[in-house]
Amino acid sequence: MDEALLLDNQLCFPLYACARRVVGKYTPFLKPLNLTYTQYIVFLVLWEQKTASVRELCRRLYLDSGTLTPVLKKMESEGYLTRERSAEDERVVTVSLTEAGLAMKEKARDIPMKVGACLKLGEEEAKMLYMLLYQVLKETED
Amino acid sequence: MDEALLLDNQLCFPLYACARRVVGKYTPFLKPLNLTYTQYIVFLVLWEQKTASVRELCRRLYLDSGTLTPVLKKMESEGYLTRERSAEDERVVTVSLTEAGLAMKEKARDIPMKVGACLKLGEEEAKMLYMLLYQVLKETED
DNA sequence: AGCAATTAAATTGTATCAAATTAAATTTCT
C-alpha cells in the first residue's frame, strides 16, 4: 500500500479544506455588508494604511494582479476606493480609501471576534497554528 | 487602533494564503500528468477505495456537487472514471475508477514526497499543523 | 543616447468554489 498517497496523510488536504471552511465562516457576516471575502481582505490592508499600490496589495495578500484588478475595479465602482496612476511612475496604480471605504470599518469591527468564536481554538493553539502557517508561507517563498 | 482588524492578526489570512500557496506547489508536478489539483484529490480518494458515490466524494473532499460534478464529467470524458446511476437508489451516482485511472496512480506516486520536500517542515511541526487543522475542521462542522 | 531587461497592471483563458434553485427518487407519516 501507498501510505503517502492516502488522502488523510497529505498535509495539503486539511489545509485546503480548512481554508475554504474558515473563509466560508465569514460569509454570513460579510453578506449583510454586501462584501466578499476578497474585498474584505483588501479593506483590511487599506484600513491600516489608507493608500497602497496594486503591487503592494498583491504582495501583502499573496494574490496577483489578475485576481485583484477586477476586485479593485468593482470596489471603485461601489465608491469604496479610488484608483489613480502615479505621476512619478505611470506603471504604478495607487489605490486609496474613500470616506465610504473608511466608514465600512465601523460596520466590520466585530467580524474578527464573531468568526474567532466559530473556530473554538484555545489561545495557545491559535498562536501555534498561526506560527506554523507563517513558517510554511516563509519557507515556500519564490 | 483596532488590533483585531489588523491583517496580520487574523488567523484566516495566513490559512487562506498558505492553502493557495501549497496547492500551487503541486502544479508543476500535476501539469505533466495533465491533472488539476481538484482532479488529483478526487484520484486520492478513488485510489483508496476504487468506487464512491458523489455524496461520499463531496463529504471526504469537503466540496459540494456544484464543484465536483463538472470535474467528474471531465475526468469521465478523459477515461479515468465512470459515472453510473445506482440501481437501488437512482438519486445516487456511483463513480468508479477505470484501468486508465488506476494506471495514473503509478505516475503520481512520488508527488507527495516531492511536494513535502518543498514545505520544509520538521516532522513534529508537520504533525502539529496537521492536528490543529483537523481540529479546526472538526470544530467548525455544520 | 539607445537598446535590452525589468517592472507594473491589465487582459485572456481555464479551472475552481459556493449558494441557490431545480428535479427526481426515496422515506416518513398518517
Place this chain on the structure above:
DNA sequence: AGAAATTTAATTTGATACAATTTAATTGCT
C-alpha cells in the same frame, strides 16, 4: 396507499484564482 418531507445530484449564477500574454513605463548597461 398517498401526501409531505427529506435526500441526492445537477444546474445556474456570481466571484475568485492563476498562468500566460500584452502593453506601457522605467531602469540598467554600454
